Amino acid sequence: MEAAFKAINDVTRREILQFLIQGPQNAGQIAKQFDMTKPSISHHLDLLKQAQLIDAVKKGQFIHYSLNKKGFESIHQWFQGFAQHFEFPKPKIRL
Amino acid sequence: MEAAFKAINDVTRREILQFLIQGPQNAGQIAKQFDMTKPSISHHLDLLKQAQLIDAVKKGQFIHYSLNKKGFESIHQWFQGFAQHFEFPKPKIRL
DNA sequence: ATATTAATTAGATATTCGCCTAATTATTTA
């Protein structure tokens, strides 16, 4: 849980997560989205992986990254502890 | 939103939020819960306030702190963007 | 086999963070 909070406390990492909503992407494709060197992105991916917010699977010389439910669950769980004390706007139903 | 993510990326601050679930407390009462100097707690309270995760109202020489829905909402909103891509366990109904 | 491409690891550096002690502000009480 510690790791998840740490991971989302950075704009770039949050943007990487946003980007991955579109679906799995390899490290190069991710790096291209940002005005930042590949090593830096690589480091961010590592932290996101440690937090289990993303998964990494190697396919040849590429590594495909995708969102991992697990990390989000740990944040969600923490949040639930407070949600009971507030009323949050329910997401609109999509017809 | 930036401020909220930053604020919850610290154990002490998360514990302060937990403590405030019990209801409003003044700075001294909060500080007593932690093995840390008052100035340090004061600083944590400041960050939580900046993130609108807590409110502060002065009552005489005391300052009463309480949870503020606003900051939690900003986190919730961010989270919702991902919740639609995963299925999260619904909290058990309390009878 | 060699060169190319994808990605990470290593090492350096500037900035931010969390904590402390000391000093300050503001309020209440004697």
Add this chain to the structure above:
DNA sequence: TAAATAATTAGGCGAATATCTAATTAATAT
């Protein structure tokens, strides 16, 4: 008004963080 109490602000310091360049590893293609 002076002393005591509640809390913050100021300043300093070591640890953690984000970024970069250079070097390394691993896989593909010529």
